[in-house]
Amino acid sequence: MKSTSSETDLARLLQRFFYQRLQQQQHLSARTVASYRDSFRLLFRFAEQHLGRDVSTLCLHDLDASLVLAFLDHLETHRHNCIRSRNARFAAIRAFLHYVALQEPTLLAQVQRVLAIPMKRFERPLVGFLSRDEMEAILAAPDASTWTGQRDHLLFLLLYNTGARVSELISIRRGDVDTQHAQAVQLHGKGRKERVAPLWKRTVHKLDEWMATLSSDKTQPILLNRGGQAMSRSGVEQRLQLAVSQAAAHCPSLKDRRVSPHVIRHTTAMHLLQSGVDLAVIALWLGHEQVTTTHQYLEADLDMKERALASLQPPETMTPRFVPKPDVLAFLDSL
Numbered sequence: 001m002k003s004t005s006s007e008t009d010l011a012r013l014l015q016r017f018f019y020q021r022l023q024q025q026q027h028l029s030a031r032t033v034a035s036y037r038d039s040f041r042l043l044f045r046f047a048e049q050h051l052g053r054d055v056s057t058l059c060l061h062d063l064d065a066s067l068v069l070a071f072l073d074h075l076e077t078h079r080h081n082c083i084r085s086r087n088a089r090f091a092a093i094r095a096f097l098h099y100v101a102l103q104e105p106t107l108l109a110q111v112q113r114v115l116a117i118p119m120k121r122f123e124r125p126l127v128g129f130l131s132r133d134e135m136e137a138i139l140a141a142p143d144a145s146t147w148t149g150q151r152d153h154l155l156f157l158l159l160y161n162t163g164a165r166v167s168e169l170i171s172i173r174r175g176d177v178d179t180q181h182a183q184a185v186q187l188h189g190k191g192r193k194e195r196v197a198p199l200w201k202r203t204v205h206k207l208d209e210w211m212a213t214l215s216s217d218k219t220q221p222i223l224l225n226r227g228g229q230a231m232s233r234s235g236v237e238q239r240l241q242l243a244v245s246q247a248a249a250h251c252p253s254l255k256d257r258r259v260s261p262h263v264i265r266h267t268t269a270m271h272l273l274q275s276g277v278d279l280a281v282i283a284l285w286l287g288h289e290q291v292t293t294t295h296q297y298l299e300a301d302l303d304m305k306e307r308a309l310a311s312l313q314p315p316e317t318m319t320p321r322f323v324p325k326p327d328v329l330a331f332l333d334s335l
Contacts, residue, residue, distance in 0.1 A: 009104070010060050014040065017099045029192050031167070039092035046071050060100065065113040068093060083122035090119065128263050129270040135160055137251035138259070141243040152239050154206050155223055159261060162187065162197040163268030163286050166261045170231050174211060175218030179204045189287040197285065236261055269294070
């Protein structure tokens with residue numbers, strides 16, 4: 001029996017959206033569900049302040065275009081979210097409203113007005129990456145005589161070798177590593193996608209040394225913090241920033257440079273590309289769903305462009321000077 005309360009309609013549909021649509025029907029990963037959850041937390045907290053009402057009194061009719069537009073503006077101006085984050089929050093709202101339109105056809109006109117709000121376009125800067133000398137300086141920065149230094153060296157070596165995302169790296173367990181036969185590591189990527197990354201000999205050697213100090217439990221995380229737990233994303237970034245500042249003493253080009261774990265991921269891709277590895281193979285290496293995502297590395301490689309320019313001979317023919325036609329219609333007809 002359909003509820004006559006608009007307040008419970010919102011709560012009821014939102015719960016069904018998360019449990020039935022996202023988890024049961026679409027079987028989305030826990031990370032994706034958590035991202036959707038956080039988006040609605042932010043939306044409802046904003047709606048409380050914007051409408052001056054408690055979240056328990058909100059109904060479906062409150063989720064109109066004016067509220068959503070105000071929320072998106074709030075994300076950028078007050079929370080200082082980048083456009084990508086703004087679009088990701090909006091994507092969660094759009095997905096829910098698509099579901100609402102199917103379950104409550106009477107709200108279709110309201111839903112369509114919200115869905116008519118466009119995703120915001122944003123500039124795509126060229127990817128940043130490190131030179132081989134800069135990467136080697138970072139690898140050499142940790143103090144190998146300490147436990148923390150040995151772990152950090154392995155951390156950076158695995159980042160560079162595999163091109164893994166931070167979430168993939170800190171999720172590596174002992175059972176994911178095979179240094180005896182395949183000499184590879186299994187990575188658990190976005191959307192439950194898994195891939196196997198081959199390991200260099202020096203990575204295998206460091207892994208063998210490190211795992212000899214760990215328990216034999218296959219669920220044991222490889223990269224641990226001082227508390228014996230898997231490292232966090234913020235922990236990885238902090239250790240990398242420390243290594244970059246130390247490496248800058250021997251490699252001046254690293255001074256005042258922002259190096260994130262994702263920059264090392266870009267570095268892996270660029271060094272593979274510069275070594276002549278096919279773009280499709282790099283896409284598989286990085287876990288890109290589409291090869292078009294990997295094309296950004298071609299755009300950023302200035303050395304390859306310069307080599308291509310050197311191989312291109314300028315035309316010997318003279319280009320005639322353009323003379324505009326007086327009749328604009330005749331000009332258009334000639335195109």
